[in-house]
Amino acid sequence: MSISDLLKFGGKRPDGHAPGVLADASAPAGPDSVVASKALPKFIGALAHRPSPVLVDFGPVIGTNVAYFGEQLGCKLVIEDLAAEIDRSTRNGTREGLAESLVKLFAQADASVDGVLCWDIFDFLEPPVAKVLAQQVVRVLSPGGAVMGFFCTKAVGRAPFTKFEIIEATQSLRHRHHPGAGGPKFVLQNRDIIKMFDGLFVSESFLLKSNTREILLRKRA
Numbered sequence: 001m002s003i004s005d006l007l008k009f010g011g012k013r014p015d016g017h018a019p020g021v022l023a024d025a026s027a028p029a030g031p032d033s034v035v036a037s038k039a040l041p042k043f044i045g046a047l048a049h050r051p052s053p054v055l056v057d058f059g060p061v062i063g064t065n066v067a068y069f070g071e072q073l074g075c076k077l078v079i080e081d082l083a084a085e086i087d088r089s090t091r092n093g094t095r096e097g098l099a100e101s102l103v104k105l106f107a108q109a110d111a112s113v114d115g116v117l118c119w120d121i122f123d124f125l126e127p128p129v130a131k132v133l134a135q136q137v138v139r140v141l142s143p144g145g146a147v148m149g150f151f152c153t154k155a156v157g158r159a160p161f162t163k164f165e166i167i168e169a170t171q172s173l174r175h176r177h178h179p180g181a182g183g184p185k186f187v188l189q190n191r192d193i194i195k196m197f198d199g200l201f202v203s204e205s206f207l208l209k210s211n212t213r214e215i216l217l218r219k220r221a
Helices: 039-047 063-073 082-091 095-104 127-140 190-196
Strands: 006-008 034-036 054-057 076-079 113-119 141-152 156-159 162-167 172-177 183-185 201-207 212-218
Touching: 039 063, 039 113, 039 141, 039 201, 039 212, 054 063, 063 076, 063 162, 082 095, 082 183, 095 127, 113 127, 127 141, 127 190, 190 201
Parallel strands: 054 076, 054 113, 113 141
Antiparallel strands: 006 076, 034 172, 141 212, 156 183, 162 172, 201 212
16 A cells, blocks of 8 residues: 555554674564553643544555544544565665665655654665655654654564554554565664654663663654
8 A cells, every 4th residue: 555545434443683782582572462652642642632534654554543543533544565566675675775665655745744664664774765764754654753663672683574563442552464574673872863853753672571672762843
């Protein structure tokens, strides 16, 4: 699904290891595990008072998530499964052009998006590519907007992609299998995250027991 495809809900339901990457490390949370999210409620709270906010979701279409954001925010949701784009680039041997491919997906005008759900996509990108994607996020985010991202604290030689399914009653996340092949995961230090999202500031940061950092970034109003 193209990032330009808009789903309107109006509040209703509808190999080689890269440098610095450790080999054969296991993912911190397995398929179907449920992890309480501290950043998700903060993300919702940051956008709750905006009329019909526009959200960009880097994950695949998940029906329960679509319903949740529609009910909570009455939002316009833009879905783009970036894991599928990364996987396609890896399988086709065109990884060197991944940064350019990601930029082409962003058709939004400057400052036209209220929130971005990055999930753990940045873990699967080499730092130079991650920087290019982060710059696009900063560009499209409106003043006062919010970005939620998950960042690993341990490099992994190969890990599967994950679908994050919201459990509405507890605002927890069920980690579901994503059909993509996955790949290495890269560690970004806090200073690197702040630098690549130049123009945003860290509003909230949580270190979970799974050793994942949940970070909420904001653009100053």
